Amino acid sequence: MSAREDILVRVRGATADVVSPMRSGEAPPVIEEISPSAAETLELFAENVADYRAQVLRVEPGGVADAIAGALREHGCGSVVVPGGLDEAWVGAIGSVATLVPDSLSLTSADLDGIDGVVTASAVGIATTGTIVLDHREDQGRRAITLVPDTHICVIRADQVVHDVPESVRRLRPQPGDVRPLTWISGPSATSDIELERVEGVHGPRTLVVVLATG
Numbered sequence: 001m002s003a004r005e006d007i008l009v010r011v012r013g014a015t016a017d018v019v020s021p022m023r024s025g026e027a028p029p030v031i032e033e034i035s036p037s038a039a040e041t042l043e044l045f046a047e048n049v050a051d052y053r054a055q056v057l058r059v060e061p062g063g064v065a066d067a068i069a070g071a072l073r074e075h076g077c078g079s080v081v082v083p084g085g086l087d088e089a090w091v092g093a094i095g096s097v098a099t100l101v102p103d104s105l106s107l108t109s110a111d112l113d114g115i116d117g118v119v120t121a122s123a124v125g126i127a128t129t130g131t132i133v134l135d136h137r138e139d140q141g142r143r144a145i146t147l148v149p150d151t152h153i154c155v156i157r158a159d160q161v162v163h164d165v166p167e168s169v170r171r172l173r174p175q176p177g178d179v180r181p182l183t184w185i186s187g188p189s190a191t192s193d194i195e196l197e198r199v200e201g202v203h204g205p206r207t208l209v210v211v212l213a214t215g
């Protein structure tokens with residue numbers, strides 16, 4: 001008898017007296033999904049994002065540009081890389097306080113390392129985990145620009161925030177021929193590998209600012 005067969009024999013012996021609905025012919029139990037209200041989902045999202053030591057700015061949709069400009073000033077960002085599809089009003093606000101660096105493939109990792117910050121939109125926010133997902137469409141740019149500059153300002157609308165991971169996956173499921181890379185962000189880049197002390201900015205932005213448009 002092989003090791004695999006020996007393990008299977010032991011498992012069958014240990015579960016011989018367990019009766020499951022599938023074995024008894026009964027219908028499996030139905031677990032109803034109970035989602036909180038939209039307001040509760042937003043509260044949970046903001047709470048969990050902040051718990052990861054990210055800064056959360058709640059604004060009306062018309063206040064996003066001013067919030068971006070204020071965050072750039074606060075964090076001393078003198079140069080900012082922007083994806084090509086970013087909202088023009090946001091780009092104007094960025095240009096009023098910092099040097100704009102349009103994203104292009106000619107920007108190397110070394111070039112990006114010399115840029116203070118990046119501003120992007122986002123695809124989905126997950127309340128239960130405090131996670132933001134980028135699918136790198138035109139208003140989010142390629143992955144490199146969100147992984148190298150030290151400060152990432154990310155804008156997310158209230159209607160992009162979902163309750164849990166399965167719901168986010170359903171939203172992110174691409175159409176045939178539209179497969180995209182995904183970046184899942186839960187707070188600033190950090191590690192505790194060295195003597196269990198948290199160190200931020202090791203393999204990504206040290207500072208994450210989430211502008212939540214709630215109107």
